[in-house]
Amino acid sequence: MPSKNTTKDFLDNQRSHWQDWNIPYSDGEALYKLIVENNFTSVLEIGTSSGHSTIWLSYAMQQTGGKVTTIEIDQTRYNKAIKNFELAGVSNLIDARLGDALHIIPTLTETFDFIFSDATLTIQPKESYLLFFKAADPKLRVNGLYTMHNVTDGFGDDGRFFKYVDNLGNYQTSIIRASSAGISVSKKIKSR
Numbered sequence: 001m002p003s004k005n006t007t008k009d010f011l012d013n014q015r016s017h018w019q020d021w022n023i024p025y026s027d028g029e030a031l032y033k034l035i036v037e038n039n040f041t042s043v044l045e046i047g048t049s050s051g052h053s054t055i056w057l058s059y060a061m062q063q064t065g066g067k068v069t070t071i072e073i074d075q076t077r078y079n080k081a082i083k084n085f086e087l088a089g090v091s092n093l094i095d096a097r098l099g100d101a102l103h104i105i106p107t108l109t110e111t112f113d114f115i116f117s118d119a120t121l122t123i124q125p126k127e128s129y130l131l132f133f134k135a136a137d138p139k140l141r142v143n144g145l146y147t148m149h150n151v152t153d154g155f156g157d158d159g160r161f162f163k164y165v166d167n168l169g170n171y172q173t174s175i176i177r178a179s180s181a182g183i184s185v186s187k188k189i190k191s192r
Ligand SMILES: C[S@@+](CC[C@H](N)C(=O)[O-])C[C@H]1O[C@@H](n2cnc3c(N)ncnc32)[C@H](O)[C@@H]1O
Pocket: 020, 021, 022, 023, 046, 047, 048, 049, 050, 051, 052, 053, 054, 071, 072, 073, 074, 077, 099, 100, 101, 102, 118, 119, 120, 121, 122
């Protein structure tokens, strides 16, 4: 079992070396805090890239005793992530899937208490975040959090997700504005 310092040291040392559309260090910290404060143990990530956010999620799992499932469609970034997970000492905490999250999510048998969506579909970029939410919503437990990156910088959702989730009536949404990209946090307050 790797010590948590191995992982934090890796995150600190790599801080300014990420080059694959990875979240900034401070957003990793924000996700980490949300998970640890709520003692979440089951995490799903959409959009691994080379693994920066996944390593923050896994660092949180070291504190709570949980596991992360993460999905990436691009083989090259997936391979980089696998290598980074080894270097960060978190491979044993991660179920890394290669493929289209829209196809993989419905096949997952477990449910999650924290979901982080950080991917954009190349064919339907404007609808991506809503399509990923619709696929993942059935997998989120009541009292769990559905989070999304890039909600205020124009790279992510264009407003359709917020309209849709507000109309559902079983989520309460806020935005972490300290993040320069914007992170939305939607709590599932009851089942539909
Ligand atoms: C912004 S990057 C993710 C960065 C990562 N979360 C991090 O901070 O290290 C988005 C990633 O989503 C992936 N992606 C796009 N569409 C996808 C899909 N349908 N299924 C899975 N991954 C997808 C892209 O290949 C890209 O690597």
